[in-house]
Amino acid sequence: MNFSQTCSISAGRQKVWDFLMDMENVSQCLPGVESMEKLEEDLYQGVYKIKVGPIALKFQGTLKFEVRDEQQWHAEMRAEAKDRRLGGGVRALLEVDLTEQGPDQTEMRVSLESHVLGKVGEFGQPVMRKKTDAILQEFARQVSEKLAGE
Amino acid sequence: MTYTVVGKPLGQVEGPAKVTGAATFTADVILPEMIWGKVLRSPLPHARIVSIDTKAAEQMPGVLAVLTARDLPDTLTGRVVYDTPVLARDQVRFIGEKVAVVAAEDPDVAEDALALIEVEYQELPAVFDAEEAMNPDAPLLHPDYRSYPHAPEKFFSELPNVHSHVTWQVGDIQEGFAQAQQVFEYTFTTHSQHQGFIEPHASVVSVDSEGRAHLWISNKMPVRAQKLLADAVELPQEQVVVHPVCIGGDFGGKGSLMDAPLCYHLSKRTGRPVKMVMTYTEELMAGNPRHPATISLRTGVTDQGKVVAFQARVVFDSGAYAGFKPVPIVNIPGANSAAGVYGTPHVKIDAYSVYTNCVPSGHVRAPGDPQVTFAVESSMELIAEAMGIDPLEFRKRNLVQDGDLLPDGHRLEHVRIRQTLEAAIESSNWGKPKAHPHVGRGVAASYRHIGAGEANAEIRLESDGTVKVITPVPDTGTGAHTVLQQVVAETWPLPVEQVQVEARPELFETDSGAGASRVTYVVGQLVKEMTEELRASVCRVAATALECQAEEVVFEDGHYTVKGSSDRTLTLAQVAEAGSGKPELSIRKTQVNRDNPQVTTFTAQVVELEVDPETGQIKILEVVTSHDVGTIINPIGHRGQIDGGLIQGIGFGMIEEVVMEEGQVSTLHLGDYKLPNIKDIPPLKTVLVQEEIGPAPFQSKAIGESSITPIAAAIANAVYDAVGVRFYNLPITAEKVYRALRERDSNGE
Amino acid sequence: MHNFEYREPDTLEEVLALLGELGEEAKIVAGGTALVIMLNQRLLVPSHLISLRKLRDIDQIESSDGTLQLGALATLRAVETSPLVKEQSPVLAETYAQVATLRLRNMATVGGSLAHADPNQDPPVTLMALDARVGLASANGSREVALDEFFIDYYETVVRPDELVTRVMVPRAAPHTGSAYLKFLPRTSEDYATVGVAARVSLEPDSGVCQDCRLVLGGVGATPLRARDAEDLLKGQKSTPELLEAVGAAARQLTDPVGDSRGSAQYKRAMTGVFVGRAIDQAWERALA
Amino acid sequence: MASEKTMTRTIRLRVNGKEHSLEVPSRRLLVDCLRYDLGLTGTKEGCSVGVCGACTVLMDGQPISSCLALAVFADGKEIVTVEGIAREGKLDRVQQSFIDHGGFQCGSCTPGMVVTARALLDANPNPSQDEIKEWMLGNLCRCTGYYQIIESIQGAAGEASDA
Structure with a gap:
């Protein structure tokens, strides 16, 4: 499943970049992050919860910064997590691209390629798609709100 | 000819068992101490298996065994080419591939344990489209293909991932195009359809104290299954004993081992009988659905509207493994009917079967035929329109005739396509005014060979005077055993009640089993001959008992008497007693029919439908299905084949699709993958164009794979007639019609 | 299926007490048609199942002061075949009759289907168009919620973990009112709707204009959607093809469908417009009758 | 977590006119109870999601999907399966x-x-x-x-x- 969101943030590009390069900030803007701890440079371990009606998923896994290309204003993060109770998992690649729109205006484009595996992927694909899209939207909204509010 | 038993509408011999629930299907087999197996499947389409940790699962209470490829012999399996691992070894090639298996006291416990198995994968680049898989830079799924057991060298290809390339040709295609004034090219695509049988695959294996594997399996070719299992688990074939069971629907899909090797290994490991029953979700993610196909046609036509050259390139998406294909070419034989019911002098058909990281495809009723017929019967209309010829007239100018060669090298006799087509048209509303706007009519036609194969049977006179036929062919629902009963009863002649048919696959060493519309032909023919032979033997025994010459014995009203004297009569039971122990009262034979017969079967269908232009919804108002038939041995079963195939064909044409996105099936239960139900069936008119000429017993013909084939094309042609949009891919859903109409309207503006 | 403890209290009070005690660890089961599938697919792993199957008297279908009362445990089949429902709200009987198959309707219950909150269901769409209210009970008392405010998101409602749906109330329609529920089934006839639309139209007897209306859309959002903007366009107007076009367009605006095997999001949105028009037509015709 | 003991229940049901009392795990589906606990394998399981109807049985006279019913739902009920349609060996x-x-x-x-x-x-x-x-x-x-x-x-x- 592929998703993307584009939003305009009232902050300079460097500021947005620095904000996003801090996993602490990213995890705060991502709805559902239950915990996030650093294992080593660019590698984090966390718990992520998502609820679709009565189905509560609790993903445990890792998040890794794979690309931080400040030249191109492009970053990639890879997430791999499992839900042990339901026997499912998720694999996702989040890409962020920043475009300068003005000294205090930046366009952020976030793209997500995600695969929901196992039972949840099998039976809940359409709704999971919708949920994932909503999460990405919320992420973009939170990022713009946090930066604009600073 | 008039017959006494042939042609009678007899209910299935299995009827009483089936309507009372007494009939035993594989999942109904319950053995003492039986346990359950469940498999863990790959969530990724292409990956290297880095590690599998089964410890936690093994320690779970109630779990008796957990196996991975490391616990199994390094064998591959398949119906012809052995390319499929029993459990994935080092690598997975599709979402749903089996990675590990658990045996437990209870299926729920086995499921519980699966969740505890940890598999680490390393993802590999995957390819999901057959055309892309043929590109030089595509990931290679099976680099060692050429060394796999039974890989057909004759059909190897240099193209990446192509595991079989077959060419059928007649005439000289270049010469053909040189004769043509006009050349037309079109490409069509079709999708994946599940067989939709109601009984999911099931297997039970019990390894006895002597190491023999007792097998119950939903497999229409049990003798073949015996051999395949023996190879898969490295046992001598005689160490596998196949037990007869009813098959809950086949439609081409029930010819593989599926989980049987796993049942064997689990049974061997635990010393307990093991049952595995696939869920329907597993059927839809890892069954063996119909091959998606891309069909590119190039047709050369003279200015007079005569097709002189026809070239087809058919690319089948084989999925991750070719092991479900049962024919030696390891390709889809139906591709050879891509030239349709036309007697084109120069034809070349290339069929490519290609590995991709999708669900492995298998055979589905008339494999390949509905796909290529949709293409050719759509293209005939396109060409006719382009040339300004009435499509029906264009077809008639080009119909195949007696003596014509088909692309597979068959020279046809008793060709009945013209009569079949005309009967379909006459019985329909063709040419009549239409009741509403947006009503359309479409026609399509096809042919279908009877398959060849090996038949085996035993026939004997029982002590109670019944004649018993023992066949390795199981009951798959087609009424084959009833037909055999009628063949024997008619031949002798005997009352049908005095003939019994029993499936005993374990008594035979080789056999083709059911499939390819062959049973009535190959088994029926053999049984008919054997009946005559047994009757002669019985007559001789009766003669001895009656103390006369065999020529003097007459058989009347179920009794043997001496001609002209009614003093002494013998019932069949009395003859059996008199001949007790005589070997000639029990005959066993094998017969191999290597070639398809030269008389084939034609089908023509006319569909009348109405399109709702606001929604694109299609409502079928009437279907006329016209069949060229010989003698009908059992009209109930015969009609059942026509009706059932037709509705399955409508499902293929309009409703059913195993939807895959990057190898992940999203239609994973029968709430999402919809099968037509009783309210969805259209009014149906069946026309039988009968002539008592056929290759099967009593001049009968095959019918099982006829009605499914042209219907999708007829629907496509009718939609075009109704609203003027042409479809190049299937299924023709309401949404596709809606989109096409919008597109046309916006282009028109 | 994961294992769980099964409780089967005899009274509503016991059920509510148990619910209060166990909270989200427990799931309630009535007909079981949706829940058992989710349990079987291991999407749900509750520790307890609290069955309502031994409860009496909350399966009644009654009428008081013109309000139709459907007990939560009434089966869909019971509503569909109830002479009272057929008489007071034929559209409701029609809607229930269109759910899946007779066999499923013999099992599924009125309350269960609301609590399950699958946005692809038929009855909530019509019930919402009929201004239905839902009765909820907990150990701490009971309350009523308009169905309009009942659904929150996919499979989510305002029902708290300690609460139970006990009944549904459907007020009697005003005179000169007609209602219709149309279910678009482009694949097979027992499928979920690609889109379902319920319309209720009340006419002013003299002028023949629409005095009041309800338009509810099913299967095209996270919950059944009440198309208020579209309703407003219709009020005070006579039905014309142009107006229906505009009403349909307004309804379309509201949709946010999920693409699936019943159609892409785009198609479902487009079909919403078509079926809004058709549902209004049918409701209007019935209002005139 | 509840103990194993509380995860089973004893149910009494009448199947094809015959009374049965048996202990089943709470999670046992009616179709499995009929097929494996009572040996009535006439009832088939096809789709497991209540769509195909192969598992239909009558509960108190009404057709239901036995793949969507827990065995405990049948407590106190009258069930008729295909085995109970013929009477005394005579087909209905x-x-x-x-x-x-x-x-x-x-x-x-x-x-x-x-x-x-x-x-x-x-x-x-x-x-x-x-x-x-x-x-x-x-x-x-x-x-x-x-x-x-x-x-x-x-x-x-x-x-x-x-x-």
Whole structure:
């Protein structure tokens, strides 16, 4: 499943970049992050919860910064997590691209390629798609709100 | 000819068992101490298996065994080419591939344990489209293909991932195009359809104290299954004993081992009988659905509207493994009917079967035929329109005739396509005014060979005077055993009640089993001959008992008497007693029919439908299905084949699709993958164009794979007639019609 | 299926007490048609199942002061075949009759289907168009919620973990009112709707204009959607093809469908417009009758 | 976490006229209880999601999906399966009619078809074709195309059950 969101943030590009390069900030803007701890440079371990009606998923896994290309204003993060109770998992690649729109205006484009595996992927694909899209939207909204509010 | 038993509408011999629930299907087999197996499947389409940790699962209470490829012999399996691992070894090639298996006291416990198995994968680049898989830079799924057991060298290809390339040709295609004034090219695509049988695959294996594997399996070719299992688990074939069971629907899909090797290994490991029953979700993610196909046609036509050259390139998406294909070419034989019911002098058909990281495809009723017929019967209309010829007239100018060669090298006799087509048209509303706007009519036609194969049977006179036929062919629902009963009863002649048919696959060493519309032909023919032979033997025994010459014995009203004297009569039971122990009262034979017969079967269908232009919804108002038939041995079963195939064909044409996105099936239960139900069936008119000429017993013909084939094309042609949009891919859903109409309207503006 | 403890209290009070005690660890089961599938697919792993199957008297279908009362445990089949429902709200009987198959309707219950909150269901769409209210009970008392405010998101409602749906109330329609529920089934006839639309139209007897209306859309959002903007366009107007076009367009605006095997999001949105028009037509015709 | 003990229940049910009392895990499906605990394998499991109808049984006279019912739901109930349709070894009219009219081929949908058809004819001895379709809508058959199923039911119509 592929998703993307584009939003305009009232902050300079460097500021947005620095904000996003801090996993602490990213995890705060991502709805559902239950915990996030650093294992080593660019590698984090966390718990992520998502609820679709009565189905509560609790993903445990890792998040890794794979690309931080400040030249191109492009970053990639890879997430791999499992839900042990339901026997499912998720694999996702989040890409962020920043475009300068003005000294205090930046366009952020976030793209997500995600695969929901196992039972949840099998039976809940359409709704999971919708949920994932909503999460990405919320992420973009939170990022713009946090930066604009600073 | 008039017959006494042939042609009678007899209910299935299995009827009483089936309507009372007494009939035993594989999942109904319950053995003492039986346990359950469940498999863990790959969530990724292409990956290297880095590690599998089964410890936690093994320690779970109630779990008796957990196996991975490391616990199994390094064998591959398949119906012809052995390319499929029993459990994935080092690598997975599709979402749903089996990675590990658990045996437990209870299926729920086995499921519980699966969740505890940890598999680490390393993802590999995957390819999901057959055309892309043929590109030089595509990931290679099976680099060692050429060394796999039974890989057909004759059909190897240099193209990446192509595991079989077959060419059928007649005439000289270049010469053909040189004769043509006009050349037309079109490409069509079709999708994946599940067989939709109601009984999911099931297997039970019990390894006895002597190491023999007792097998119950939903497999229409049990003798073949015996051999395949023996190879898969490295046992001598005689160490596998196949037990007869009813098959809950086949439609081409029930010819593989599926989980049987796993049942064997689990049974061997635990010393307990093991049952595995696939869920329907597993059927839809890892069954063996119909091959998606891309069909590119190039047709050369003279200015007079005569097709002189026809070239087809058919690319089948084989999925991750070719092991479900049962024919030696390891390709889809139906591709050879891509030239349709036309007697084109120069034809070349290339069929490519290609590995991709999708669900492995298998055979589905008339494999390949509905796909290529949709293409050719759509293209005939396109060409006719382009040339300004009435499509029906264009077809008639080009119909195949007696003596014509088909692309597979068959020279046809008793060709009945013209009569079949005309009967379909006459019985329909063709040419009549239409009741509403947006009503359309479409026609399509096809042919279908009877398959060849090996038949085996035993026939004997029982002590109670019944004649018993023992066949390795199981009951798959087609009424084959009833037909055999009628063949024997008619031949002798005997009352049908005095003939019994029993499936005993374990008594035979080789056999083709059911499939390819062959049973009535190959088994029926053999049984008919054997009946005559047994009757002669019985007559001789009766003669001895009656103390006369065999020529003097007459058989009347179920009794043997001496001609002209009614003093002494013998019932069949009395003859059996008199001949007790005589070997000639029990005959066993094998017969191999290597070639398809030269008389084939034609089908023509006319569909009348109405399109709702606001929604694109299609409502079928009437279907006329016209069949060229010989003698009908059992009209109930015969009609059942026509009706059932037709509705399955409508499902293929309009409703059913195993939807895959990057190898992940999203239609994973029968709430999402919809099968037509009783309210969805259209009014149906069946026309039988009968002539008592056929290759099967009593001049009968095959019918099982006829009605499914042209219907999708007829629907496509009718939609075009109704609203003027042409479809190049299937299924023709309401949404596709809606989109096409919008597109046309916006282009028109 | 994961294992769980099964409780089967005899009274509503016991059920509510148990619910209060166990909270989200427990799931309630009535007909079981949706829940058992989710349990079987291991999407749900509750520790307890609290069955309502031994409860009496909350399966009644009654009428008081013109309000139709459907007990939560009434089966869909019971509503569909109830002479009272057929008489007071034929559209409701029609809607229930269109759910899946007779066999499923013999099992599924009125309350269960609301609590399950699958946005692809038929009855909530019509019930919402009929201004239905839902009765909820907990150990701490009971309350009523308009169905309009009942659904929150996919499979989510305002029902708290300690609460139970006990009944549904459907007020009697005003005179000169007609209602219709149309279910678009482009694949097979027992499928979920690609889109379902319920319309209720009340006419002013003299002028023949629409005095009041309800338009509810099913299967095209996270919950059944009440198309208020579209309703407003219709009020005070006579039905014309142009107006229906505009009403349909307004309804379309509201949709946010999920693409699936019943159609892409785009198609479902487009079909919403078509079926809004058709549902209004049918409701209007019935209002005139 | 509840103990193993509390995860089973003792149920009493009447199946095809015979009383049974047995202890089942809470999670046991009715279809599995009938097939494996009681050995009544006539009832088939097809789709496991209540769509195909192969597992149809009658609960207190009404067709239900035994794959969607927990065995505990059957406590105190009367269940009729395909094995309970014939009486004293004599086929019911519906069963005979399915044989005579070719209302099945492979037979895997047949148990569900037979019990649903019996319930239909008990409720309505002379159903119209539309009524037959409405009742049988939830029973999928891949073999027959349904025409001969309609005829089978029509062939058995007109009189009440032989039983």
